[in-house]
Amino acid sequence: MRESLGTALSSKALTRRNLMRGTAVGAAAAAGAGALSACAPSAGGEGGGKNTLTIMAPENEFSPEFLKNAEKELGVTIKRVEVDPTKLTAMLASGTAPDLVRGLGAVETPYVVSRDLALPLDDYFAKSELLKEDDIDPVNDVWRFDGSVQGQGPRYGMAKDYSQDAMFWYNTALFDAAGVAYPSETEPVTYDAWLDMGKRLTQKDGDTVSVYGLSAGGLGLFLGLTNMVASAGGSLFSDDLGTVDFSSPEGQQALAWYLEYARARVGFSPVEPNADGWDWPPYQTSRLAMSWSGYWFGGAIAAEAGLAETSRLAPAPTMGAERISPCYGATGYWIPKASKNHDAAWQLFEWFMGGDPAKERAAGGWGMPSLMSLRADLPTGTAAQAQALATQEAEAEYFKVLSFTPYVKVEALDAVLNQYLPDAIDGDATAASLADTLNTDMNALLAEGKELVK
Structure with a gap:
């Protein structure tokens, strides 16, 4: 695993x-x-x-x-x-x-x-x-x-x-059942279009979700938001990597998107936790239509013949004019x-x-x-393996290093997000008010970390 x-x-x-x-x-x-x-x-x-x-x-x-x-x-x-x-x-x-x-x-x-x-x-x-x-x-x-x-x-x-970890896998059988067109294998969908697909693919019986349309947890909330902001043309970190700024237009756009995703209950989030701990169990059992996972996820998919026939890998979504696909x-x-x-x-x-x-x-x-x-x-022995590799190789052109800060570990920044997101999602917090809170706490951590490595 x-x-x-x-x-x-x-x-x-x-x-x-x-x-x-x-x-x-x-x-x-x-x-x-x-x-x-x-x-x-x-x-x-x-x-x-x-x-x-x-x-x-x-x-x-x-x-x-x-x-x-x-x-x-x-x-x-x-x-x-x-x-x-x-x-x-x-x-x-x-x-x-x-x-x-x-x-x-x-x-x-x-x-x-x-x-x-x-x-x-x-x-x-x-x-x-x-x-x-x-x-x-x-x-x-x-x-x-x-x-x-x-x-x-x-x-x-x-x-x-x-892997280029902002790419995503999808199950064509669940797309067919919901009457949703497949995403392109060569051109990225926008985040808004991706979320719309997630909403249409989600199946509910009252308040119980039987199929989640989209899991946007990826390999961490902070990293996902960092990628969104970069795709929109901004940067969460300052040039010296010593502060974050969620209040920029790009930061607001990313937070607003995530709040809409989490409030729609179409996928896993701090208020809709994944009981399995990661995307493979729900994807394996067709309870998840799209997983925000890179090429590596295909190693698990290949062992399930039926699932491999209906699984495809798609390029990383884009939030703005810059197409990037980080690791x-x-x-x-x-x-x-x-x-x-x-x-x-x-x-x-x-x-x-x-x-x-x-x-x-x-x-x-x-x-x-x-x-x-x-x-x-x-x-490349199966059609699914050949498709995934071709998509991944085309994606290599859009790789970009997203500089991470030397002053704190990513777990600390994810912890701040997990502290404040539940109330923000369940309440009426705006992206602007959430940004102010995140900036205050994360920048205090970064300042302390900066002092420790001087």
């Missing part, structure tokens, strides 16, 4: 201390990492560890069997620890930093770089025979940060695979500066990203490979 960036948080009142916890933890980790990196021996140096790597990774990516194969291939011992931000902080501060860490390049790169946690990898990439610059998909620019702009500067990591995750790995085994960590990183494991991931169809040369390994 794909891990969601936007796990629903409690709508109960949240203190600023709790929301800032991730930032404070990051600052503490930075202090520990800075001290450690100055004295950390290189791989094979004094202090041991040259034959043992510690990785922070989920078991579904580094299973016991996979670890055995990796150890045999690379001639090292690998210890896996579960992904846990609190544990990572403790390990960095105690001098036992992991050697490889799983992360979300699109939203975490500025955060770890600004705290001097991540090792720049340009020198390694320059010498690599597996990961060549002209073969690396441009989506991996989200793993670059020059201190001011994401997408520029050194590379600090790489995606194991990716919200780019889930991959980075090497901590405080690691004592940089060279051995890179050896594992390189093999995992460009060797046989990368080829096997591409063949599974659970995401686009980070190396363009591996696109030939993507599955």
Whole structure:
């Protein structure tokens, strides 16, 4: 199962201390990492560890069997620890930093770089025979940060695979049953037209919804709104990434759209939570007509023959004149500066990203490979797989890095949204009044985070 960036948080009142916890933890980790990196021996140096790597990774990516194969291939011992931000902080501060860490390049790169946690990898990439610059998909620019702009500067990591996450899947059988025309496979629908389709596709029996027309939760509320604002020609973040502004015309447009979507009860929201936790169960059982999920979702669809026949992938909707199609995750790995085994960590990183494991991931169809040369390994055996890949490849032209702030984690900003959206949706709040509240709380968090990384 794909891990969601936007796990629903409690709508109960949240203190600023709790929301800032991730930032404070990051600052503490930075202090520990800075001290450690100055004295950390290189791989094979004094202090041991040259034959043992510690990785922070989920078991579904580094299973016991996979670890055995990796150890045999690379001639090292690998210890896996579960992904846990609190544990990572403790390990960095105690001098036992992991050697490889799983992360979300699109939203975490500025955060770890600004705290001097991540090792720049340009020198390694320059010498690599597996990961060549002209073969690396441009989506991996989200793993670059020059201190001011994401997408520029050194590379600090790489995606194991990716999707352009503002695209959406739809079930043609439910469209046929409702008499709704299919969206174009080449031209984006507008958000307004998308919502209209969602309303027409929703089936209700009194107050009970049997089929939701549209799930617009995607991989997180804040990221979805960020994309909408960018598509309308604006930016939620200021140029220095230190503040947000929902009161701009583009910000108002995005909030107004989301309020209309949530109030229409055509899909999941903070007041209409998804009991399954993610879109696959309702989509699998034909209780959801459109899912705001990228190419990766096709990996699940392909296993259901009947559903695969009726599923299609569509371009990312547009809110204004600018057609963009971002990546919200780019889930991959980075090497901590405080690691004592940089060279051995890179050896594992390189093999995992460009060797046989990368080829096997591409063949599974659970995401686009980070190396363009591996696109030939993507599955096209069914009409649905061929359609999805063709749509995805055409969408690549519209990829754009949306710079994320280095000062707080996306979870903190999602928490603010989840705190205020329920009352706004159920009440008569306007986009303008909601914007003022969001600006106040989010900018206070960003200001505190900025102070911590000065």
